[in-house]
Amino acid sequence: MSDTIVAMKLVGIAGTNGSGKDTVGQLLADKHGYLFVSVTEMLRDECRARGLPVERENLRMISAEWRREGGLGVLIDKAVAVFQRQDGNYSGVAVASLRNPGENDRVHELGGVVYWVDADPRLRYARIQSANRGRGSEDSKTYKQFLAEEAAEMQQSGDAATLNMTAVKAKCDITILNEDGPTSLERKIASIL
Numbered sequence: 646m647s648d649t650i651v652a653m654k655l656v657g658i659a660g661t662n663g664s665g666k667d668t669v670g671q672l673l674a675d676k677h678g679y680l681f682v683s684v685t686e687m688l689r690d691e692c693r694a695r696g697l698p699v700e701r702e703n704l705r706m707i708s709a710e711w712r713r714e715g716g717l718g719v720l721i722d723k724a725v726a727v728f729q730r731q732d733g734n735y736s737g738v739a740v741a742s743l744r745n746p747g748e749n750d751r752v753h754e755l756g757g758v759v760y761w762v763d764a765d766p767r768l769r770y771a772r773i774q775s776a777n778r779g780r781g782s783e784d785s786k787t788y789k790q791f792l793a794e795e796a797a798e799m800q801q802s803g804d805a806a807t808l809n810m811t812a813v814k815a816k817c818d819i820t821i822l823n824e825d826g827p828t829s830l831e832r833k834i835a836s837i838l
Contacts, residue, residue: 653728654679654737655757657721657748659813662795663769664762665823665830666741672827672834678736682724684708685742701794705808708744712806717747718754725755744798744808749816760837761817764824766792 656673658666673679688704697703711719721740728738743749749759764772770791786794801809819837823830 653725653735655725655752655755656737656739657743657752657757657759658739658741658762659743659749659759659810659817660762660821661764661766661769661810662791662798663773664764665772666762668823668827668830669760669762669821669834670739670741672831673737673739676831676835677838679739680728680731680735680737681739681741682727683741684720684724687720687723701798705798708808709803709806712745712747713804717745717805718751720745721748721751721755743813744810745806746809746812746816747805749813753816758818759813759816761814761820762823763820764822766795768824 656679658669660666667681667683670679670681670683674681685704688707689699691707692699692703695707708720715722720743724738724740728735740752743752743759752759767788770788773786773791795810798808799810801807801812821830821833821837823833
């Protein structure tokens, strides 16, 4: 993708599972006029198109495949392409969920910022369980499985195209602790825009 893009504000959103990345993106959309694009939802759609179960392992496999084919920032480029196809009715684009440091780099190349969203692991697990988001086996993990999957995603487990959340976190510009409810989260977002 060319670096010549429609003028926009760009926010990349990274963080731990269940921390509220989508909630941050939705607040940016609802309260501040951003287009919210979930790259995780793009990956889920691709799983469905391929007839694969929507499981974290398959999401990781497809994202690594796409990064190998299109570069480490390809998921950001796909989200920006969605933004560019809009009628210009948005003040910017919020992209969740960054899971490879090349995505941070791409956001920064395009003049954007990256937020790291986090919360206590037990709170995050409880959110996932209570939300019943309809994501199949993603939502039916035990706490131990939840922690094991997170640990696997925090470290690079293959080539440069695989997930490496520790490196993503190190390249984030702003950290948002999301443990105090939606009103507090909304205030935090408004204060950093």
